[in-house]
Amino acid sequence: MTRPMLTFNDxxxxxxxxxxxxxxxxxxxxxxxxLVQANPTPGLSFDPENPSLGMFRSPDGQAYTFRLxxxxxxxxxxxxxxxxxxxxxxxxxxxxxxAAARTILAAKNKKGEGAAVGLxxxxxxxxxxxxxxxxxxxxxxxxxxxxxxxxxxxxxDGGLVVWAANELFVPST
Amino acid sequence: MEGHIGDVxxxxxxxxxxxxxxxxxxxxxxxLHRKTLTQxxxxxxxLEQEAExxxxxxxVQLFRWLSGTIxxxxxxxxxxxxxxxxLLEDGQGVAKxxxxxxxxxxxxxxxxxxxxxxxxxxxxxATGTKGRPTxxxxxxxxxxxxxxxxx
Numbered sequence: 293m294t295r296p297m298l299t300f301n302d303x304x305x306x307x308x309x310x311x312x313x314x315x316x317x318x319x320x321x322x323x324x325x326x327l328v329q330a331n332p333t334p335g336l337s338f339d340p341e342n343p344s345l346g347m348f349r350s351p352d353g354q355a356y357t358f359r360l361x362x363x364x365x366x367x368x369x370x371x372x373x374x375x376x377x378x379x380x381x382x383x384x385x386x387x388x389x390x391a392a393a394r395t396i397l398a399a400k401n402k403k404g405e406g407a408a409v410g411l412x413x414x415x416x417x418x419x420x421x422x423x424x425x426x427x428x429x430x431x432x433x434x435x436x437x438x439x440x441x442x443x444x445x446x447x448x449d450g451g452l453v454v455w456a457a458n459e460l461f462v463p464s465t
Numbered sequence: 466m467e468g469h470i471g472d473v474x475x476x477x478x479x480x481x482x483x484x485x486x487x488x489x490x491x492x493x494x495x496x497l498h499r500k501t502l503t504q505x506x507x508x509x510x511x512l513e514q515e516a517e518x519x520x521x522x523x524x525v526q527l528f529r530w531l532s533g534t535i536x537x538x539x540x541x542x543x544x545x546x547x548x549x550x551x552l553l554e555d556g557q558g559v560a561k562x563x564x565x566x567x568x569x570x571x572x573x574x575x576x577x578x579x580x581x582x583x584x585x586x587x588x589x590x591a592t593g594t595k596g597r598p599t600x601x602x603x604x605x606x607x608x609x610x611x612x613x614x615x616x
Binding site: 415429432435446447449453454463 | 501
């Protein structure tokens, strides 16, 4: 049986759960089907100069950017602020392969054989608690799990909430 | 005379223990200041320090909710939420205003309700919590939000 996975469209849905309250959603890279399968995907392109960065345009025309954190096993997905020229989707597989493979492996290693396997977790990342605080200060987050049956993101406060927040959260720099 | 010396010795012992406990508590507080909180007892300790009294309620659930909404969850982050004494007082007032049952009203409920206007996500957390409804969950879901925040 194929394990449920996230798509870039699911990440867009999660990011918009609280409208503009959060700037990004962090997920484990090995949960994202387009990365794992490394097939050309309509709307998906990459930064030729930095294979850890990419772009996604959802069917509704909204543009998003994503960044891989190979050492953390995390993919950060956020709305694109500045429009970039579209790249060829067919080049995605080759260009992303190295960075994506490293990130996916790191994610799998983090999860190990524990309870996180099979859970699709996501973390919304927002602003610092104090608007004028430096980036290293505590930030608003929101832990979620994706329900593959309803294909909706739900609040997550289960037993792995502390682990998920620690492992998925990449502090803003 | 010997009785007086005994009294002084006992008093010195009590004073010594009190100072020792105060220093231990202070040391723990300093350690927790920047460290990510890893257990509900740490959260309870910090809030009790701020409130200057013993607090009651479901700290396990509150710890999970705050761990899922603030990163890193440190003593500093807790303090940035506001003055704990005032939050407890305000939350209690709002809870009574909206008819939260007296049997459900404790310090954690008051504190959480006071955070709701700035952290409506806590209500979302309460909605998503599995298992039997707790006093905290019931109370949080009793308080209406000014407007829908989710899509």
